[in-house]
Amino acid sequence: MYDYVIIGGGSAGSVLAARLSEDPSVTVCLLEAGGRGDGIFSRVPMAAAAMVPGHVKSANWRFSTVPQAGLNGRQGYQPRGRGLGGSSLINAMLYVRGHARDYDEWAALGCDGWSWADVLPWFKKSEDNIRGADDLHGRGGPLQVCDQNWTRPINQAFLKACEQKGHRQNDDFNGPQQEGAGVYQATQFWNGPKRGERCSAAAAYLHDVMARRNLTVITEAHVSRILVEQGRAIGVAYRFGKEERTVRAGREVLLSAGALQSPQILMLSGIGPADHLTSLGIPVVLERPQVGANLQDHLDYTMIFRSPDTDMFGMGVMATRDLMRAANEWRTERMGHLRSTCAESGAFLKTDPSLDRPDIQLHFLVAMVDDHVRKMHWGHGYSCHVCVLRPHSRGTVRLASADPSAAPLIDPAFLSDPRDLETLRKGARMMAEIMASPAFDRYRGPELYPAGTSDAELDAAIRARADTIYHPVGTCRMGSDADAVVDPDLRLKGIVGLRVVDASVMPRLIGGNTNAPVIMMAEKIAASIRSELRATRERRSANAAASKSGLHFA
Known part of the structure; x- marks a missing residue:
């Protein structure tokens, strides 16, 4: 018996376990399906090039989507981190919060307490920024x-090319203005004994406190279901x-398995769309039709170039020599190019100047990254990605079977809303203009997948290669309306003692990378729980004192 049981040791679960166990009077148990997340591949930043494609299989769930009608029937790839730290073990470490208006929209949608003014203090509390503290940084x-x-x-x-196309430079995407081109900040240790290593959520919050007497961390624990009795979550069943x-x-039970697996675990527990659960022989504990609905994701299109310049990551004799060096x-000094995020710079841009905030994001990579690093090319080169920041398409997560070990059915429904293709096409055009700028003349080699010049050709290229x-996010949406899965305190509606704390509760996808926002959300909810x-306790103490006083006078 523990006070709190946390399912999932990813970006949210690591924060919750660390913050809740700061109170020595409570007991906390964290269940994680993967390992400790502290091996060499989890610490070397550039090892993500092996982690994302799934070459280190133990650290990646390596999910696939169902065939996507909008992508020529292709199955997309969905890498998700497995182990303490979750996807912060394998991501590009980019520290991006999104746009302030994104959070104000959450509040306007009925998510009281989640406006920009509400969340900024929790971003700052989580952060140890090398640039120091100010009004926006911690x-x-x-x-x-x-x-x-x-x-x-x-x-x-890249920055010069953006400037040549009329885009301002921006040295802080988390500053007063998000729009512009700049170098990303990264979640990487810059101080202390871990300097130069990846700062995953587990490395930041959890690894150094796992010896606390009131904290039990169980790895290699695959959760089967949440136990519910008389409308209350009382525990968790798992396989070890x-x-x-x-x-x-x-x-409380705190579910932090991520946007793909939190709804999966809820449905395995009998919480979700009744007809779907019944079809799989799962007894319905609580009908919540929106569990697994509202799936949103950033669809991304890439331009890839070979280059005569060899000062980039690549494959070949020279590249191998540079990698060994x-x-x-990194081994001796924790310095050098293995500290790279690969996606070193980027931009937030508007496809229409009249927009109130950027609607596309660029990631510029110092390597030929093709098909999630699953397709390799000899030589050196670079690539640039563009994604639609606020897609209109909505998908689902469903169960493939009642077997907890089966992967979920993931259907992002990419490009099911035609507005997303229109925005991605405009963004791809803007990216192509930047990549064709004179600033790249000395670096530019042949493009691997030229898309042609017409809209039809570009649309065909997007459908053939985007992912x-x-x-x-979004599959356990929070809100104040009756259909929302969780309330603004992230309590699951209809079950006492159960919260969902991860990207699944976001009502809308924010305009940027999602790791920093998830950490912020966990900080905020951990403080709320405490x-x-x-x-x-204060109420009970007051009641006890009043009762004692009453007995005395009686």
């Missing part, structure tokens, strides 16, 4: 955020090796 938090002072020179060509186990929760430099850039517990 210092002293667990998550170290650094400048990329190791970037390749070609990034300056070949053994079925249960753990009890005295106060960089590996030794996720790893930001699924505040509620203090208030409960």
